[in-house]
Amino acid sequence: PLSPQTRAARVRVGKGDKPVTYEQAHPPHYIAHRKGWLSLHTGNLHGEAGAAERAVEDSFLRRFMFGTFPGLLVDEVVLKRRGNLLVVCALLGRALPPSKIYFLVGYAETLLSHFYKCPVRLELQTVPARVVYKYL
């Protein structure tokens, strides 16, 4: 059982007007029970190297996505690595017209591919508003 002083990745209960997504509402002990992983790679398996590099790349990619799609990211970015391919799955809001979103997509894909020397693919899903799981 967890100590009541743990504060990691938990949204504290408030007045009931704070909208919270599914991802944010569940504290980390629910990973693999009610949540999935946000970043999937083989670095943490037995006998595999490179976990630290993947972690650094992950943090860079999250900041990059947060900056390139200003105000559009509704939920956390999910990163999937399949062989050499890096699939970045993001959930966007519909604030920009689709032509501008495609411009950002083309830009992000080429820039990241050249930066990490591996093919990068962006898979987006748009959502009219932030998907609220509950209000805390």
Added chain:
Amino acid sequence: QDPTAAHYMFQDDPFLMPRNAANSRLYSLSKESGKNAAKYIIKNFPQYFDKTFADPNVPCLMPETLTPQIEGMSEEALKERIHLRRVKESVDMFDQLVQAGTPVSLETTNSLLDLLSFYGDGESASEKQEEAKEDLEEPGVNASEQKAPKRQFQRGSQSSGPRWRENNHAERIFKIMPERNAHSYCTMIRGMVKHGAASRAYDMYTDLLNERHKADVHTFNALIRAVPYLKERFIERWELAKEFLTHMAQQEVQPNLLTFNALLKTLRRCGGVGRSMCLMVLKEMEALDIEPSLATYDHLLSIFYRGVDLPPSGIISEVLDEVEKRDFTPQDPDDGKDFHISDNLHWCCDLKDIKLAYQLNKTMGKGDNWKFLDVDRLNGYWSKFFSLLCMMEQIEVVLKWYKEMSPSLFYPTPKNILDLLQALDAADQLEVIPSIWEDVKQLGFTRKQELLEEFLSLMSRDQHPDEIQLAFAKCAEDIKAAHEPAGREQLPLEWTGSTLGNVVVLFSRAGRTQDAWTMMEHFQQANRIPTDKVMDEFLSCAKQTNCPDEAIKLVKLAASLGLPSSQRLKSRTEEEFELSEAQK
């Protein structure tokens, strides 16, 4: 293949999927421009992108090194600049070397000439962006007054592309070369032909012959391509081309595929002579064992189908059979551009031959053949195919194709929708119209006047069972909304007499009397006259819904508009309705 999905370059999301042809072009272009923005960043800040930690190294994802490494004046530096395609710098370097007295070897000079002829004294694309626009000078192909070689860097007129001018850099360098070999002459000729100075190319060729050099295959190809610009009459053109061919045979140069394609291209401009000669050219090609490419077939077809009043020969089916038998890879730069597959489909349409169209479609599906059509042409191709289908095939086949192709492969143009409506009309399946109207709304054609008129006239022509009438009335309501002033700057569409009348009829049949009456009021506003049929329909609707007031209002309207049928309407109203005394 999934019929509801868009092209794979678009994201698979209902907000981000393009709905019509304009949108799909816009999204693909914006994605491309995003890629260009990223490339610009990578080019200008290569220091962040050049760490090679990938194992093995991926050269296509590294930034390109475009700046010349070797500084100073030397022949290696010149060679490097030529290799990097920096025209201005290599010319400057060459001039510096010549002035300093260092001998430049023949090969290097030749490669410099190659570079200059290829770019025709204009810059390569990347350098154009860096230079500011200079004044436009006029191209002087036959300017005899220009004697002094110009040191200034000149640009051709923007409208016709870079042209070859007297005494530009290439010619200057050519003249001051101490020794020239065949290669130099050849490059000069090819450059001149490429940039439009055909007569100078011919003069250069005579110089070449005088010096007893041998020209190579590419030079001859260029000269044959230049023939239409040298002579006017068809016979003379053919004679000149034959002269070049005999020279080729004398100098023992083997013709290749591009030679024959150039010949056919020239024959295109030769009219009647071309038609008789081109089959012989084809036989020569087969004799020499050269496989014809797509451009060959395209030239052939265009020679035969140029005039509209010529009887169509069976050649197109033969050509299609040939094309089917083998896979094509692009060999000629004219291949993709000229084998207008949509044009071929156009000829199929003229011949009204649906089987040929199916055959063409099947050949497209084989192997790499789709690469010959880019995304813009693809839409044109499919839209012509669909028009042909609507004309020739049964309605079930048409609807099946429409459902399969519509959002994924191509976006219907307004003409396609009109054809589809006519086909439905011919097959008497007008109940599909509301679903097509939904598609039209999605495609964004709701403001096209002809389309709206066609829809309304088809819907209001005959009586239909009730549910369909309700659906029709809903469509009519949408169309009416399009005619009203919207909140934005778009001007509302003008009502015409027929559209107004049809809308009234549709509303009346569905029993929506109030809406029908508002439409009738529009008649006066728009200064149009309703037809008798409209009045009758309205009256029967009023009778059904039992509103005698409406009927009286109608009679008053008819009287005020001075219609000849107002008397008849009055009598009919009196018969059919039970009116109180006041109303009479």
